[in-house]
Amino acid sequence: MEIIAVFLCIFFFFSSLLSYPLIKKQKKPQQIPKPKLPPGSMGWPYIGETLQLYSQDPNIFFASKQKRYGEIFKTHILGCPCVMLASPEAARFVLVTHAHLFKPTYPKSKEKLIGPSALFFHQGEYHTRIRKLVQTSLSPETIRKLIPDIETEVVSSLESWVSAGQLINAFQEMKKFSFNIGILSVFGHLEPKYRDQLKENYCIVEKGYNSFPNRIPGTAYSKALLARRRIREIISDIISKRKEQRLVDKDLLGHLLNYKDEKGQSASDDQIADNVIGVLFAAQDTTASVLTWILKYLHDDQKLLEAVKAEQMAVYEANDQGKKPLTWSQTRNMPITHRVILESLRMASIISFTFREAVVDVVYKGYLIPKGWKVMPLFRNIHHNPEFHPSPHNFDPSRFEVAPKPNTFMPFGNGVHSCPGNELAKLNMFILIHHLVTKYRWEVVGYQNGIQYSPFPVPMYGLPTRFWRNHWNQR
DSSP, X not given: OHHHHHHHHHHHHHHHHHHSOSSOOOOOOOOOOOOBOOSBOOOBTTTBTHHHHHTSOHHHHHHHHXXXXXXXXXXXXXXXXXXXXXXXXXXXXXXXXXXXXEEXXXXXXXXXXXXXXXXXXXXXXXXXXXXXXXXXXXXXXXXXXXXXHHHHHHHHHHHHHHHHOSOEEHHHHHHHHHHHHHHHHHHSSOOXXXXXXXXXXXXXXXXXXXXXXXXXXXXXXXXXXXXXXXXXXXXXXXXXHXXXXXXXXXXXXHHHHTOBOTTSOBOOHHHHHHHHXXXXXXXXXXXXXXXXXXXXXXXXXXXXXXXXXXXXXHHXXXXXXXXXXXXXXXHXXXXXXXXXXXXXXXXXXXXXXXXXXXXXXXXXXXXXXXTTOEEEEBHHHHHTOTTTSSSTTSOOGGGGGSOOOTTSOOTTOOGGGSOTTHHHHHHHHHHHHHHHHHHEEEEXXXXXXXXXXXXXXXXXXXXXXXXXXXXXXXX
């Protein structure tokens, strides 16, 4: 019995050893996979895919990339590694919900021509304060008072196109009109001497803005830098006169002159000049491009033109056959015209994309966006996506009878850096369309389907057009 008892003790002892390991195995910590760069091609060393982008229609470049790699992909253009984003969610991530992770970015050469203190080069407290000033000066409460002056400018422009009696480059004429409205919103009623000087030098700056940035005397960029310096001097002269006369105007210049930072410091003349030039830059080509496309779209669809004309003739008759000025409420109640404007903004997508730069490493949907890389939300891809806009290549204003889904229509950008002058731009369009269709007719000559980029998309050759007065409006 003793032997059996000893045997059982030994058996249970070894059984316990087998059932309980002497050294516990520690669980390995679960490794989180490191995020990878988005798919895509970086192209050739240094030049990347810049040549591919600029040797073809950029729409084809972006669309082919999205088709191959999906809604987030990498590339290398203009000397910079970039991540491109082609979904509404991604655009909102960069521009709205996580905007603090991305800063506005522009090439230094362009920053020098506009001015480093311009609103859209900044973020944070300075950006917030200056943006508030610009928004106030371009708010509906302010711009509604400009309607009579805008009407005067519209009529003057249309009459000059008719009086010329010849083909005009519609885009170039729209640029002149938009620049004059920009001057009006910034300076109010500016002396003709100053307006002409600003226009002359601005044209030189504009020519150098997209040229190769070198300072060799005689080059477009070198001339632009000199013209920019002259604009600064002109604005300083205007500021001095305002201060001497103690004028308290409520235009943009007046708001900038009254600016105080958190320490109670006023804006310097350089800061004021930079923001004035920035607003003029933002206002001119974009508005002019959309107006040129509206001319083309209405010309191409006579049935739609008749519908717009009927809507505007009702306003014309209500205003004693145009003898009374338009009112703010009338410009807010032009539904067919409004849908034409919205569809023109979508189709043309003047701002095809915007540049941001990651200020830290960012992970989005499992992909790494490294610090310092450029990030480009692709508005045009979103606007032309059939998932959000059926038959996207058809001009169909009726699609805006129903509001588009959130973040699928962003003609003026989105978030804290969206265009603060969008209401003024649309007001210009309403007023010009009203006078155009009620008093004039036009013909696009040498019709072309092509698009040229300069850098904004405009109809080929600037849309050569001839204008006439309507027979009941002959003088």
